[in-house]
Amino acid sequence: MQNDPFADLASAGGQIVGNMARNVHAAIKDPDRPFGVTLLATWVGFLGSLYATLLFVSLCGLNLISQLLPPPAPGASSIYPEIQVGPIILYLLFITGLAAAHIAFARGLFQLKLWAYWATLGIEGFNVVSALCTQFNDHNTLKFVTSVFLPVLTIIYMLAVPGVRKEFGVSL
Numbered sequence: 001m002q003n004d005p006f007a008d009l010a011s012a013g014g015q016i017v018g019n020m021a022r023n024v025h026a027a028i029k030d031p032d033r034p035f036g037v038t039l040l041a042t043w044v045g046f047l048g049s050l051y052a053t054l055l056f057v058s059l060c061g062l063n064l065i066s067q068l069l070p071p072p073a074p075g076a077s078s079i080y081p082e083i084q085v086g087p088i089i090l091y092l093l094f095i096t097g098l099a100a101a102h103i104a105f106a107r108g109l110f111q112l113k114l115w116a117y118w119a120t121l122g123i124e125g126f127n128v129v130s131a132l133c134t135q136f137n138d139h140n141t142l143k144f145v146t147s148v149f150l151p152v153l154t155i156i157y158m159l160a161v162p163g164v165r166k167e168f169g170v171s172l
Contacts, residue, residue: 032112032167033110033112034161034164036157036161036164037109037112037164037167038110040109040120040154041106041107042106044102044105044106044109045102045103045106045107045110047102048098048099048100048101048102048105048106049099049103051095051099051102052103054095054099055092055095055096055099058091058092058095059092062088105119112167112168113168114169114170116168117158117168120154120158121155121158124152124154124155125151125155127147128148128151131144131147131148131151132148134147
């Protein structure tokens, strides 16, 4: 009977994956953190990962375009002067900022940081105000309900549930 070298590797890989799954489960199923905060942090982290994916795809697309375009002639500033680099850089910086902010915000909520509690209230309050301002120009009822109802629900949850305030160390 021959000793299969891949059997040990598969066993070790299974143990690593199993340990990672247990660690993720323990991080999500923290008995001290309220479920709503976990849900909110997961959603914000998911959005951050989507922004990071958009950034990665944008950078890959720019790299592909730069490989397909011929280099400018000697002495010319650009072969395509109508392509503005400034807005592209601003877009990339904006997407980078959104991804980093969402991921940091999700981490703060997972760790029950006080700044994440107040940031949640501030951001959701801003979302309600901006939805009310846009309602004057756009009379879409479904958009209004979804853009106001969920932030208001989040604000009420963060302020009215005593367990949430207790875990963040907030006394009102």
